[in-house]
Amino acid sequence: MIDIYAAEGTFGDPHALAVELATELKAIERVPDIPMFRENTAAFVHQIAPGSFANVDGEGGHVRVQVLTNAGALDREQQLAVVERFTQLVADAAGDPALARRTWVLLTEAAEGGWGLWGHAHTNAELVQAARDEIGRLSAGA
Template structure:
């Protein structure tokens, strides 16, 4: 269940909801996960606004940090390259200040085994894959998920 966190100066984006939705959809597409409710409902982006005084480079500049948390092994090298390129482009297109987009950092992080808390329980990758397969089987059989 990928999670995306975007940290940016206040008022960097006019439409947080659209940005979050676009980032989540891009990550699902790149990961090539099945388009099922379990993934659509739990692939989420969060937009965090920070006051200008709460971030700075050594030279006093600012930028945008995008952190992507995925299941272990979800992104091979080609997918890593695609995530960084596509998410950077989406953030740059949504930003109100072109100077900010000169410094978009995308951090790729894999969850530790058992590192996914969902439905009130910590899950391993294998448990999440099993839950996804069960939902896919239900949908294919025409049963409600």
């Protein structure tokens, strides 16, 4: 799950940015291209009133991107890739290269057993098994 917080009007096409970030996260995580991951890797663009946030110097115009994954989903290489790619995609979507210096990307992990999907709080092992089961169902139906 991805949450992007930015002042209203920062992005010309928030929907396109949401799709692009979700697609990029799925690629970086290297998960199979199955409905389970396509339907449950999503981004939400929260547009907030300009002037309703500031750093300690009173400056606004920042973007906060929070990426929530299941515990251990991203190794160090993937963490670096998410931060680098998301920062660039946000700046590109805003048409403001300088926004890269004002974009914060926060990587957060759900606690083991805290990834709720289909009405169940999944452990990592259960998520892996659910993906394997779906791949098996898809293969059997092909």
